[in-house]
Amino acid sequence: MAASEKAVVLDEVRAQSKARAAREAQPYWNPYVAGLGLGLVLLAAFVVMGRGLGASGAFSSLVAATVQTVVPAHAASNSFYAEYLGDGTKSPLKDWLVFEVLGAIAGGFISGILAGRVKKGVEKGPRISVGGRFGFAFVGGIIMGFGAKLARGCTSGQALTGGALLGLGSWAFMLAVFGGAYALAYFIRRQWT
Amino acid sequence: MDMNAPFFKFGLFGDDVSLIVAFIIGIGFGFFLERAGFGSARKLCAQFYFTDLAVFKVMFTAIITAMVGLFWLSWAGLVDLSLVFVSPTYLIPQTVGGLILGAGFVIGGYCPGTSCVAAATGKLDGFVYLGGIIVGIFVFGEVFPLLSGFYESTAMGQVTIPQYFGIPYGLVVFLVVLMAIGGFAGGSWVEKKFAAKAKEAQS
Numbered sequence: 001m002a003a004s005e006k007a008v009v010l011d012e013v014r015a016q017s018k019a020r021a022a023r024e025a026q027p028y029w030n031p032y033v034a035g036l037g038l039g040l041v042l043l044a045a046f047v048v049m050g051r052g053l054g055a056s057g058a059f060s061s062l063v064a065a066t067v068q069t070v071v072p073a074h075a076a077s078n079s080f081y082a083e084y085l086g087d088g089t090k091s092p093l094k095d096w097l098v099f100e101v102l103g104a105i106a107g108g109f110i111s112g113i114l115a116g117r118v119k120k121g122v123e124k125g126p127r128i129s130v131g132g133r134f135g136f137a138f139v140g141g142i143i144m145g146f147g148a149k150l151a152r153g154c155t156s157g158q159a160l161t162g163g164a165l166l167g168l169g170s171w172a173f174m175l176a177v178f179g180g181a182y183a184l185a186y187f188i189r190r191q192w193t
Numbered sequence: 194m195d196m197n198a199p200f201f202k203f204g205l206f207g208d209d210v211s212l213i214v215a216f217i218i219g220i221g222f223g224f225f226l227e228r229a230g231f232g233s234a235r236k237l238c239a240q241f242y243f244t245d246l247a248v249f250k251v252m253f254t255a256i257i258t259a260m261v262g263l264f265w266l267s268w269a270g271l272v273d274l275s276l277v278f279v280s281p282t283y284l285i286p287q288t289v290g291g292l293i294l295g296a297g298f299v300i301g302g303y304c305p306g307t308s309c310v311a312a313a314t315g316k317l318d319g320f321v322y323l324g325g326i327i328v329g330i331f332v333f334g335e336v337f338p339l340l341s342g343f344y345e346s347t348a349m350g351q352v353t354i355p356q357y358f359g360i361p362y363g364l365v366v367f368l369v370v371l372m373a374i375g376g377f378a379g380g381s382w383v384e385k386k387f388a389a390k391a392k393e394a395q396s
Contacts, residue, residue, distance in 0.1 A: 031254065034230075035258065038226070051277070063327055104223030107225075108314060122317050136302070141303075150293060168282045172291070183296075189242065
């Protein structure tokens, strides 16, 4: 392809993506419809795999694999990392939850593209700066990662999956999540409202 | 019809295929999270200010859908419920972990699954949050030797609510459905009250 032709094609692609961005984002689905879809995906996981959904476990595998690469002896001596590393016959990243989370990223992107919602931005209330929001996001992420490991799972693995399976610990966990969030909400309202 | 589900547990496919299944199930998971609006921290956190209870509505619709579906399939003899993995209960560490996680949710704006969807749809705070999760898990791993006693405490095995309280499974399923429907009605009422209040405060 000649250089000028290439430039024309590039211009066209740029114009198309601009038009897409300018197009109004579609409204979110009714929560009961989205919930039904999510429930059917969870049910499919039960029927096909005999297990539910998850998310934080994939990040544990990633952390354990990284620690193992950097300081192998340290990872081997720690029973938390060792649980995610397995017996060494396969990569710790060749894991069910790792692939499921990669799928979730793809699925989120597909849904966002189809609804005109893939757009660079920062989610925050009007009363906080972008830097402040990033600070809260980072600290909140750390707290979340720690809490999810102590609870042996997060909102997807414990609340959603364990909730549907009526697990005792999962229901205690779910009540605690709402309790913890509501107890703190007032103090950080400037971030969201 | 013979019972042969969960398919994976009956050896209908192997480990390698299970990873493809994981990816496909993940696509559905991410798709519906994004459709619900859960790639947006503002939408998620509105739950904690009572102005939009979509988190509760979506989560409990999903829970009752999967719970009732599994109950029927098991009752019809199509799924062996004993082969579906139930996470073992460690009551106190799970409750404390839940409180910490709830704090991380409202401070950071996401949970791990929803932050993936946020990042996938271009939310920069979603990327920052994912970085935080990785640090948090690393910190947990590093202090794990000090925490392992507490982590393993109040171990109760793979116990469910029907087993623990000695109530029939079907009755618990029914009660959870009733509770959810009550919650949906009450939630919509609360939402309207608080949304009107928030509007008033703005004007």
